[in-house]
Amino acid sequence: MTIGFVIGESKPTMVRAQTARPLAVGEYVIIDSTEKKILGLVEKSSVSSAAFADVQNYEEAFESKEIAESNIRDKSYISNIGILGFLDGLKKGTPVLPAIPPIPGTAILTATKEDLGVIFGPNEEVWIKIGKLLRNNTIDAKINLDKIVSRHLGILAMTGMGKSNLVALITKEIAKLKGTVIIFDYHNDYTFLDIPKINVIDAKINPRLLDADALSEVLEIRENANVQQRVLRVALTQTVKESKEFWNKLEREVDIIINSDDKKEKENRNSAYRVKDKIDDAQHRFADILDPDMGYPLSFIKEGRANVINISELSEKQANVALAFYLQELLRDRKESSAAKNRRSKKQRDYKFEWPIFVIVEEAHVFIPKERDTTAKYWAAKIAREGRKFGMGLGIVSQRPRSVDLNVLSQMGSFAIMKIIQEDDQRQIASATESTSRELITQLTSLNVGDAILVGQWVNLPSLVHIEEVKEKKTGSDQSAVSQWASGKKMDGIAVESTQDLIQKDLLLE
Numbered sequence: 284m285t286i287g288f289v290i291g292e293s294k295p296t297m298v299r300a301q302t303a304r305p306l307a308v309g310e311y312v313i314i315d316s317t318e319k320k321i322l323g324l325v326e327k328s329s330v331s332s333a334a335f336a337d338v339q340n341y342e343e344a345f346e347s348k349e350i351a352e353s354n355i356r357d358k359s360y361i362s363n364i365g366i367l368g369f370l371d372g373l374k375k376g377t378p379v380l381p382a383i384p385p386i387p388g389t390a391i392l393t394a395t396k397e398d399l400g401v402i403f404g405p406n407e408e409v410w411i412k413i414g415k416l417l418r419n420n421t422i423d424a425k426i427n428l429d430k431i432v433s434r435h436l437g438i439l440a441m442t443g444m445g446k447s448n449l450v451a452l453i454t455k456e457i458a459k460l461k462g463t464v465i466i467f468d469y470h471n472d473y474t475f476l477d478i479p480k481i482n483v484i485d486a487k488i489n490p491r492l493l494d495a496d497a498l499s500e501v502l503e504i505r506e507n508a509n510v511q512q513r514v515l516r517v518a519l520t521q522t523v524k525e526s527k528e529f530w531n532k533l534e535r536e537v538d539i540i541i542n543s544d545d546k547k548e549k550e551n552r553n554s555a556y557r558v559k560d561k562i563d564d565a566q567h568r569f570a571d572i573l574d575p576d577m578g579y580p581l582s583f584i585k586e587g588r589a590n591v592i593n594i595s596e597l598s599e600k601q602a603n604v605a606l607a608f609y610l611q612e613l614l615r616d617r618k619e620s621s622a623a624k625n626r627r628s629k630k631q632r633d634y635k636f637e638w639p640i641f642v643i644v645e646e647a648h649v650f651i652p653k654e655r656d657t658t659a660k661y662w663a664a665k666i667a668r669e670g671r672k673f674g675m676g677l678g679i680v681s682q683r684p685r686s687v688d689l690n691v692l693s694q695m696g697s698f699a700i701m702k703i704i705q706e707d708d709q710r711q712i713a714s715a716t717e718s719t720s721r722e723l724i725t726q727l728t729s730l731n732v733g734d735a736i737l738v739g740q741w742v743n744l745p746s747l748v749h750i751e752e753v754k755e756k757k758t759g760s761d762q763s764a765v766s767q768w769a770s771g772k773k774m775d776g777i778a779v780e781s782t783q784d785l786i787q788k789d790l791l792l793e
């Protein structure tokens with residue numbers, strides 16, 4: 284259906300159009316060029332009324348309204364339409380831009396399902412549906428799962444805009460395909476996710492598996508307490524690590540330093556006492572978190588399932604240690620696994636995961652921060668660089684993109700970006716994504732909950748979509764304080780009634 288015409292000066296990358304109705308920014312249209320059909324994306328849209336163009340006062344405005352209503356030529360709907368390429372090329376996944384700008388007078392047509400379906404929702408198994416195009420809402424929006432496992436994914440938006448919902452949706456779909464997903468859940472958002480056979484693991488740390496630096500972080504020895512750190516380094520011997528009684532043995536090693544006659548060690552005695560206190564303390568305070576007798580941490584993760592590693596009970600430092608440990612081990616495991624596939628001779632299997640895995644890190648600005656070096660960041664960066672070769676995809680999620688390490692962020696091959704108002708955040712996203720999507724990024728402030736801009740390798744074209752809501756997700760959603768107060772009041776009522784009951788009974792008894 285013809286909805287307008289190219290007007291004014293056109294370029295090979297952009298045309299202006301006058302249309303019969305106002306077009307929505309983000310809407311796809313067809314430019315019916317004589318050469319071949321061209322796909323365009325509405326990037327700017329404006330409406331004006333001749334009658335209202337030069338209104339000076341209320342009376343004029345009042346009269347203009349009548350004139351405007353009776354004059355079919357009154358309104359002007361102008362839009363800027365970015366040219367994405369020839370339609371047939373895009374359908375085959377090879378965008379070709381026209382060399383010659385569309386001639387003014389060329390018709391603008393509505394894009395049909397037939398035009399867009401193949402581009403945004405290809406019918407192949409690697410493409411899964413995550414919603415509909417926001418402005419052409421009869422068209423399914425699909426993403427290519429292979430690309431996020433091989434080239435990583437960034438999910439960025441303000442709080443409450445639907446990041447976790449998208450994570451849940453993707454996780455659900457991967458689990459359906461018997462793929463392995465591992466989510467590091469810092470806010471206990473995913474443990475109640477209604478996914479068949481979901482595997483929830485309370486993160487624990489096995490202190491035997493840590494080096495002295497990591498252990499001192501876990502024990503909350505201050506970063507600048509150099510002597511304490513040295514004491515721990517000396518005490519944490521291989522024998523201690525392998526001993527049955529890890530904590531006792533570790534304390535005994537510290538005792539040796541405390542009781543030493545060595546002049547130098549004597550100076551360190553106070554620090555050694557403090558380390559001993561810390562070890563003592565940790566066994567009580569972190570009894571649920573530090574477990575020298577737990578098995579190998581990866582053994583709790585299940586292949587072919589959605590795994591949620593609950594790190595919500597851990598302090599930020601502990602979570603960082605745990606995350607770094609898991610990331611390091613997962614990468615090592617995938618390397619072993621890939622190496623075994625290439626080996627002819629059958630060595631005994633010394634890895635856990637046979638097939639590719641997808642790992643999701645929430646709160647990326649905490650664990651992969653811009654201005655500090657953390658061990659988790661070191662491993663995340665390594666996975667971002669090398670994961671592709673070993674079938675290990677990384678998904679990073681953050682509500683503060685400006686504070687996420689740019690190096691890691693720019694390694695993400697695909698992005699879902701929901702509403703973001705802060706300009707610093709937008710700037711960071713623009714530098715992490717390719718230049719073609721910058722026009723869409725200007726739309727970020729006007730998105731609603733669940734609306735997202737998808738860019739990168741997981742889509743054929745940058746697109747504006749509305750993501751489906753995963754209804755079964757039971758937590759993480761905004762809680763209504765008012766309804767909770769109300770039910771709290773009801774409970775109070777019951778409590779009062781029952782105490783009055785008791786009082787009355789008491790009175791009766793007297």
Ligand SMILES: Nc1ncnc2c1ncn2[C@@H]1O[C@H](COP(=O)(O)OP(=O)(O)O)[C@@H](O)[C@H]1O
Binds near residue numbers: 733
């Ligand atoms: N695609 C969507 N459609 C409708 N509602 C959504 C959608 N995504 C999220 N929501 C709602 O918005 C709220 C916050 O979503 P959530 O995914 O937890 O946001 P975030 O992780 O970005 O803070 C939830 O109550 C959820 O139900």
Ligand SMILES: [Mg+2]
Binds near residue numbers: 759
């Ligand atoms: Mg969230």
